[in-house]
Amino acid sequence: MNSKNLLYRITINSKVLAGKPTIRGLRISVEQILNALAAGVPEGDLLEDYPELEADDIRAALAYAASIIADEQVYPLEAA
Numbered sequence: 001m002n003s004k005n006l007l008y009r010i011t012i013n014s015k016v017l018a019g020k021p022t023i024r025g026l027r028i029s030v031e032q033i034l035n036a037l038a039a040g041v042p043e044g045d046l047l048e049d050y051p052e053l054e055a056d057d058i059r060a061a062l063a064y065a066a067s068i069i070a071d072e073q074v075y076p077l078e079a080a
Contacts, residue, residue, distance in 0.1 A: 007067065009060035021064060023057045033061035 011025045021030040028050055036046055043058055 006056060006060040006063040009057055010064045023053065023060065026052055028053060028057075030061045030064050033058055034065055037062075 009024050010021050010030060012019060012021050013025060016022055016025060017027060017029050022028060046058060047053055047055065
C-alpha cells in the first residue's frame with residue numbers, strides 16, 4: 001500500500017480525542033503510535049496490545065508524520 005492510500009486510515013473528528021488525528025476513528029491517536037514506536041515498542045507488541053489495530057495502521061501513522069514534516073519550512077538564521 002502506498003503512502004497516499006495509507007493516509008486514508010488517519011481520521012480527524014473533533015468529537016474523538018479532542019480532534020487529534022486518530023487511526024480509523026478509533027480512540028488510538030497517531031501520537032500514541034508514534035510515541036510507542038519512539039520508545040522502542042515493537043510493532044508486534046502494539047498489534048497485540050491493541051487488537052483492533054492493523055499493521056497498515058502503524059504505517060499510516062508513520063506516513064502521516066512524514067507528510068507533516070514534508071510541509072515544514074526551514075529558514076536559515078544569520079548570526080547577529
